[in-house]
Amino acid sequence: MTEKNTSGRGQRDLRVRVKTAKGRKLSSTLWLERQLNDPxxxxxxxxxxxxxxxxxxxELDDKFGxxxxxxxxxxxxxxxxGWCQVAVERVNAxxxxxxxxxxxxxGVDLQEVDAISGAEVHQLDFLADDADELVKGWLGGPADVVMSDMAAASSGHKNTDHLRIIMLCEAAAQFAFDVLEEGGTFVAKVLAGGAENELxxxxxxxxxxxANVKPPASRSDSSEKFVVAMGFRGKRADFG
Known part of the structure; x- marks a missing residue:
């Protein structure tokens, strides 16, 4: 890695440059460079x-509370x-x-997740038939907030990826309808692309x-945005 020296006055561009290593793809080098320079x-x-x-x-919670x-x-x-960590702080867990x-x-996930101080974490497929009842049992009642930063594995095809994440978001919304308290909130990541009208x-x-929001922490070159749905009516209307 190098830091570019830019002027005779001793000032430097502090951006980290990553040299391409043997066996490393250019895309990987660019990703690493972006990570190292991301504030x-x-x-x-x-x-x-x-x-x-x-x-x-x-940032979403700062805006909507x-x-x-x-x-x-x-x-x-x-x-x-990371989202659990923030939630632990904000809800005084x-x-x-x-x-x-x-x-x-x-927190629930298909894969095992390292323990998070203040949070209860379970390895669970939220699409399983009994997932909603398990979650309400672990919570001791219905949820006030269901949130999801999930994204389907990238295929490299923009339209396909958009459809996949919309389907995942719709599934998360259906789950939220089953576990939310009346007045509750659903927050989820989507990708802009035109197929989210039904959602x-x-x-x-x-x-x-x-509301549909792109928080400042979301990279400007990303098509991701977040939907924040507040005030759950309690009387569920399903997808067609």
Missing amino acids: YVQRAKREGYRGRAAFKIR FLKPGCRVVDLGCAPG LGQRTDKKVGTVL QSILKKNFTKV
């Missing part, structure tokens, strides 16, 4: 988060755990603010407010 990646390391995605949910002390939160596809209610954070329509039937 959110650096902040995540400094602040003890498991990934830069933690700042996305922080759905992670309140005392809330019961479910994080679908929680690996590596560790009880560190003695003047506030103590919340509950439950938007059904969310508007089930929630009093639906």
Whole structure:
């Protein structure tokens, strides 16, 4: 890695340049260079988060305020755990603010996830028939917030990837309808691309407010955005 020296006045461009190593693809080199120069990646390391995605949910909650002390939160596809970490702080799951209610954070994922302080983590397929009842049992009741930063594995084909993540988001929404308390909130990642109209329509039937947001922590060259649906009506309307 090198830092580019730029002027005779002793000033330097502090951007880290990554040399292409033997056996490493150019795409991998460019990804590594982007990671090393990403201010959110650096902040995540400094602040003890498991990934830069933690700042996305922080910024969304700063804007909409759905992670309140005392809330019961479910994080679908929680690996590596950054969203759970933020939720633990915001809902007071560790009880560190003695003047506030103590919340509950439950993370579920297909893969095993390292323990997260203040959160309960289970290896679970949320699409399983009994997943909603298991989750409500672990929570001790319905959820106030269901959130998802899940993304389907990339195929390299933009339209295919868009359709896959919309289907995943629709499945997460269906799960949310089964476990949310009336008045609850659903937050999920989607990819802009034109196939999300049905998702938007059904969310508007089930929630009093639906917003689509690209938080500052979301990379500008990414097509991802987040849907924030608040005020669950409790009377479920399903997808066609």
